[in-house]
Amino acid sequence: MAETALSVKDLEAGYVPGVPIVRGVSFDLAAGEILAVLGPNGAGKSTLVRAIAGLVPRFAGAIALGGASLADLPPHKVVRRGFAYVPQVANVFADLTVDENFALGGYTLKGSREAHLRRVFDLFPDLVAKRGAKAGRLSGGQRQMVAIGRALMVEPRVLALDEPSAGLAPIIVHQVFAMIRAVAKAGVAVLVVEQNVRAALATADRALILAEGQERLTGRAAEIANDAAIARIYLGGAPESAGAGR
Amino acid sequence: MTLILWLQAILDGAVIGATISLGAIGITLTYAILRFANFAHGEFITWGGYAALAALGTVAGWRDVSAWLGGPIAPFSFGLPLIAATIFAIVIAVALALILDAIYFSRLRRAKIAIAAVIGSFGAALVLRNLVVMGYGADPEYFSRDIQIAFRFWPGLRITPDQIALIAVTAALVVSLHLFLTHTQLGRAMRAVRENPDLASVSGIDVASVIRATWVIGASLAAIGGVLIGLTIQLRPSIGFDLLLPLFSAAILGGIGSIYGAVLGGLVIGITESLAVLVIGPEYRQAIAFLVLFLILLVRPQGILGAKA
Numbered sequence: 001m002a003e004t005a006l007s008v009k010d011l012e013a014g015y016v017p018g019v020p021i022v023r024g025v026s027f028d029l030a031a032g033e034i035l036a037v038l039g040p041n042g043a044g045k046s047t048l049v050r051a052i053a054g055l056v057p058r059f060a061g062a063i064a065l066g067g068a069s070l071a072d073l074p075p076h077k078v079v080r081r082g083f084a085y086v087p088q089v090a091n092v093f094a095d096l097t098v099d100e101n102f103a104l105g106g107y108t109l110k111g112s113r114e115a116h117l118r119r120v121f122d123l124f125p126d127l128v129a130k131r132g133a134k135a136g137r138l139s140g141g142q143r144q145m146v147a148i149g150r151a152l153m154v155e156p157r158v159l160a161l162d163e164p165s166a167g168l169a170p171i172i173v174h175q176v177f178a179m180i181r182a183v184a185k186a187g188v189a190v191l192v193v194e195q196n197v198r199a200a201l202a203t204a205d206r207a208l209i210l211a212e213g214q215e216r217l218t219g220r221a222a223e224i225a226n227d228a229a230i231a232r233i234y235l236g237g238a239p240e241s242a243g244a245g246r
Numbered sequence: 247m248t249l250i251l252w253l254q255a256i257l258d259g260a261v262i263g264a265t266i267s268l269g270a271i272g273i274t275l276t277y278a279i280l281r282f283a284n285f286a287h288g289e290f291i292t293w294g295g296y297a298a299l300a301a302l303g304t305v306a307g308w309r310d311v312s313a314w315l316g317g318p319i320a321p322f323s324f325g326l327p328l329i330a331a332t333i334f335a336i337v338i339a340v341a342l343a344l345i346l347d348a349i350y351f352s353r354l355r356r357a358k359i360a361i362a363a364v365i366g367s368f369g370a371a372l373v374l375r376n377l378v379v380m381g382y383g384a385d386p387e388y389f390s391r392d393i394q395i396a397f398r399f400w401p402g403l404r405i406t407p408d409q410i411a412l413i414a415v416t417a418a419l420v421v422s423l424h425l426f427l428t429h430t431q432l433g434r435a436m437r438a439v440r441e442n443p444d445l446a447s448v449s450g451i452d453v454a455s456v457i458r459a460t461w462v463i464g465a466s467l468a469a470i471g472g473v474l475i476g477l478t479i480q481l482r483p484s485i486g487f488d489l490l491l492p493l494f495s496a497a498i499l500g501g502i503g504s505i506y507g508a509v510l511g512g513l514v515i516g517i518t519e520s521l522a523v524l525v526i527g528p529e530y531r532q533a534i535a536f537l538v539l540f541l542i543l544l545v546r547p548q549g550i551l552g553a554k555a
Contacts, residue, residue, distance in 0.1 A: 053448050075447035085448045093441050095553070096434070104438050107431060108450035150449065 004067075005031045005189035006052070006083070006158045011061035013051035020059055021047040023213035029158065034180065034190040036204035036221060038197055044213035045193040046088065049160045052191075053085040054078040066157060080108050084156035088163040088193075091147035094136025098127055101135050101146050105153030113153070120149040123179065141172035148179065159183060160191040165199055177203040201225040250402050255524045256517050261409045261478065263496075263516020264416040268471035269489060270496035270508035271423065272464030278503035279440045279460045282355050285367040286346070287468060288486030288493060289374035290339045294469025295476040295485065296378055297338035299387055301331035321397075321407040323390045324477060332473045339469035343461040346370060371487060378483040386480040412474045419467060420509050427505065432459055440503060491532070492519075495539050501552020510550055514538065 006029040014021040022044045029035050037045045050056040052063055054075035063070040065081050073081070093101050102120055106113040121128050124145045130138060135146050144164060151159055161180070165173040177199055184190045194200035201207060204221040209230070217230065224230055269291055276284045305312055305327050315326040350370065354363045396404040427433035438446040439456045447453050468486075475485055492515050499514060500507025515535050522534035542550065 055444060055448065074452075075444075076450050076452045079448060079450040087445060087448070090442050090445060093438050093445065095441050096437060100434055100437075103431065104434055104446070104449045104451070107435065154450065 003031055004028050005033075005065065006191070007062075007064045008048075008052065009062040009064075011048070011051060011063060012059040013047060013056050013061075014059065015047075015056060017057075017059070021056075021213050022051055024061070025208075025210065025213075025215050026061075027208050027215075027218060029189045029191060031157070031189050032184055032187050033206065034184045034192065034204040036200040036207040037191065037193045037210060038200060038207055039210035039216070041195075042212075043210040045210055046162050047213075048210065049085065049162055049191065049193055052078075052160065053083065055085075076108075079154060079156075082154070082157035084151035084154055084159050086147045086151045086159070086161045086164065088166055092135040092138075092143050092150065095134060097132050097134055098138070098146055099131045101150050102153055105150030108154055116153050116155070119155075120152055123152065123182070124149050140168050141175065144168060144172070144176055145179075148176075148183075152183065156188060158189045158191060160193075162193045163195060164192065165194060165196040173199055197231070198225075251524060252521070253401075254403055255520045257403055257405060259517030259520030260513055261405075261412060261516070262520065263513035264413050265471045265474050265478075265512075266489065266492050266496050266516055267509040267512030268416060268419065268467045268474070269486075269493040270500070270512050271420070271505055272468050273493050274497040274500070274502055274504065274508045275436075275460050275464050277497065279436055280355060280457055282351065283360070283364055283367070283494075284351070285364060285490060286371040286374060287464065288488075288490040289371050290343060290465045290468035290486070291472040291475065291489060292375060292378055292481075292483060292486035293342055293472070294335040294339045294465075295472030295481045296382060296387075296483075297469070298328065298331040298335040298473045298476060299382075299389065299481060301334040302327055302389060305330065318390070318392075322411055323392055323394050323408055328389060328473070328477070332470060335469040335473055336466045339465040339472075340462050342374075343465035344458060347457070347461055371490070375483055375487050382483065384483055386482050387476070388480055389476050406478070408478050412478055415470065415474065416509075419470065420505065423463070423467075423505055432456070436460060492516075492535070495535065499539050499542055499549055501549030503553075504549070504551040507549055507551035514542075514550075 009026045011022055011025045012020040025048055027035065037048060039045055047056055051058055052070065054073055054077070058071055065083055068081065070078055070081060070083065093104065096104070102117055103113060106116050109116060127142065127145055127149065130142065135143060138146065148161070148164070164176050164180070168176065173196065180190055180192060181203060192200060192204065201221045201224060207219065207221045207224050208215060209217040217224070269287060272290065273284065273287050276282050276287065305315065312327065315330065317325055319325045351367065354366045394406045394408060396406045398404055427437060435446065435451045435456050436459060438449065438451060439453055443453050472485070475481070496511030496515050497508050498511070500509070500511030518535045518538045519531045522531045526534065
């Protein structure tokens with residue numbers, strides 16, 4: 001078992017004091033591992049990731065990255081510790097060029113950003129020709145690449161993605177998940193919130209199923225994918241059909 | 247009516263417009279980055295002008311320093327003392343902006359009630375203006391009482407050396423600001439916060455420091471604007487307050503959030519007012535300027551250089 005990159009214990013978080021949306025969630029995420037966070041709409045999946053990123057207030061519980069507590073750090077300091085987050089919508093600076101998006105992804109880097117830029121462009125060779133283009137003018141798939149590339153500029157220990165497949169054509173979804181696997185293979189722990197249950201389970205090592213802000217089940221992705229009962233109860237249908245109804 | 251008169255009016259309007267631009271840039275930045283319509287912004291202009299006046303008076307009293315700085319540099323009416331006084335004016339205006347934001351504006355912004363922010367900052371403007379009246383009285387003040395002889399150049403247009411300096415300083419500041427916003431990490435961070443504060447913060451940008459940088463830039467430009475008005479016209483406690491409407495008009499006309507839009511808006515307002523004086527008379531000056539604003543916004547509600555929401 002690889003070292004634990006991210007550890008969340010009994011986390012409660014929400015926007016309004018006294019009204020937790022995430023209600024006691026615990027999980028460990030190892031370096032190089034992909035954990036899918038699944039569950040129906042309103043289950044608190046996005047709030048969970050936003051709370052770890054420092055965007056949503058924590059009411060109780062612990063969050064640790066590489067053993068050091070992240071709890072109550074502002075978002076810009078959470079990034080410095082090695083947690084990079086890609087929001088679901090508005091995840092690129094549309095008015096800024098691809099180069100500028102990546103430069104801002106590397107905002108916390110000390111010294112030259114050149115090597116980091118080269119590494120990210122190696123991951124997304126299609127974007128090299130678009131370096132000077134405004135991110136808002138790119139296709140949905142390219143935009144998602146910019147969003148992920150921006151987050152990878154800092155070489156994070158943990159990469160969290162909120163619905164990276166949302167609004168993308170199936171072939172692009174396939175590319176995005178292949179990319180996520182490549183990132184994990186390089187040793188990055190990946191946390192991926194998804195509605196596209198089938199693609200997420202095919203990619204992830206483990207899955208955490210949330211409902212009403214609480215953890216209902218954690219298990220190996222392959223086992224959950226094959227369990228029709230789990231799919232029916234928590235994921236709104238068989239894995240094969242889930243994700244089509246959004 | 248001769249062509250010369252028209253050209254002269256356009257030139258005079260451009261001089262006024264340049265000072266409006268400097269203030270409008272600050273308004274457009276604070277609105278776009280902080281989502282805050284600061285009706286006290288004009289007071290940074292007033293306070294900048296009077297801070298420079300105070301510094302000039304103090305320096306004149308220190309004989310050694312005054313002798314070392316020297317007198318006016320021909321052909322201008324000013325020299326090193328005014329440049330030193332401008333630096334002091336910037337420091338005062340920036341300090342004023344940062345203190346006001348820390349103790350007052352930040353609360354208005356967090357409340358997210360637009361009308362409270364408008365009236366709250368408007369109230370701050372009244373207090374700040376009256377503090378100047380208490381210190382200096384309501385009568386006009388001048389940096390120098392010497393009369394400046396205007397250059398005459400083809401085809402008979404007149405402009406004073408100080409007015410040329412004003413236009414050159416404004417142009418240099420606008421170009422520097424553009425380079426800063428496009429070529430430095432802090433400048434890019436300001437554009438990032440303007441577009442998406444959450445994404446900026448998860449990229450590692452400290453949004454609070456970007457907000458402080460915005461105040462520093464806005465208040466600095468306003469203070470320089472105040473000094474330039476004192477240099478080319480006169481100082482009154484109401485200069486900032488009287489400019490408030492033209493400043494907001496320029497920012498909105500150019501397209502809120504756009505630096506070049508604010509400059510263009512300032513020039514349009516300044517030149518329109520100046521031409522209105524020539525064509526109809528000074529009493530209709532502002533009405534004509536606002537008629538132009540109205541007509542342009544009918545065609546382009548997002549402003550000349552503004553992006554569609």
